[in-house]
Amino acid sequence: MMDTQNSLKRKPEMIRARFLFLFLTGLFSISLLSSFSLKAQGDLLITPRRVVFDGKMKSHEINLANTGKETATYNVSIIQYRMKEDGSFEEIFKPDPGQKFADPYIRFFPRSVTLGPNEAQVVKIQLNKTGELTDGEYRSHIYFRAVPDQKPLGEEDLPKDTTSITVKLTPIFGITIPVIIRVGESTTIISLSDLALTLTEENQPRLSMTMNRTGNMSVYGDIEVTYLSAQGKKTQVGQVKGIAVYTPNPTRKLQLDLTNTQDMDLKSGKILVTFAEQSDVKEVKLAEAVLTLP
Secondary structure: OHHHHHHHHHHHHHHHHHHHHHHHHHHHHHHHHHHHHHHHHOOEEEEOOOEEEOOOOOEEEEEEEEOOOOOEEEEEEEEOEEEOOOOOEEEOOOOOOOOOOOHHHEEEEOOEEEEOOOOEEEEEEEEOOHHHOOOEEEEEEEEEEEEOOOOOOOOOOOOOOOOOOOOOOOOOOEEEEEEEEEEOOOOOEEEEEEEEEEEOOOOOEEEEEEEEEEOOOOEEEEEEEEEEOOOOOEEEEEEEEEEEEOOOOOEEEEEEEOOOOOOOOOOOOEEEEEEEEOOOOOOEEEEEEEEEOO
């Protein structure tokens, strides 16, 4: 009788242990199998990577291309983000103080796109209700979300052991790009401060800085880092393209590991950092700062 009672007490623990084992095993198996479908969903090329309405143009086109070997479907929707001080994003549903969403003033179509291998299609974005816009900047993000492949009913892979518990996880691939509406004259000023040079554990020079933004609109451009030796020689040791500081953020912290530093003397010379606006015609310098070594 004692053995029977002990067996009954252990049974729930054994069931829980078996479930945990099956769950972890399922996760491992799914991680191997789902990589193929994730790759198919991830073969999406989008141009341009940001849309800005800042003049008389009332519509823009976003080009989508499937560079993979499998047909993929994407739903198109709107999502709202706040930018954190480190440059990462967090989804929000209400604008922060000083932030304006763009989605009430845009419309886009189609809202779903199916692309075969090497096929391309255009998603068109148009301004709407422009008479309601006041001066300032409005921002939302277009979200291209992959639709996982679904097997028809009756074709699902059924577990051989009907007494076991199966777990199915489906990864979802998605890309977002900002859509920005600018109204009125920009009062934005950007500056660079708090430049500091440190060494990583691998003895790699790392430059940190703070980007400071004031005014009514965001900034977007490229960072370039140049080392000026004591003898006047210039060497590019760092570059980051596509850096933004979105409204209403006043600052953004940035770190980058320097490259091409074999001739760099950390005890002499200067480090010049420039932040310039991207342009097909002429580069427009927005900010500059110098760090004197050591």
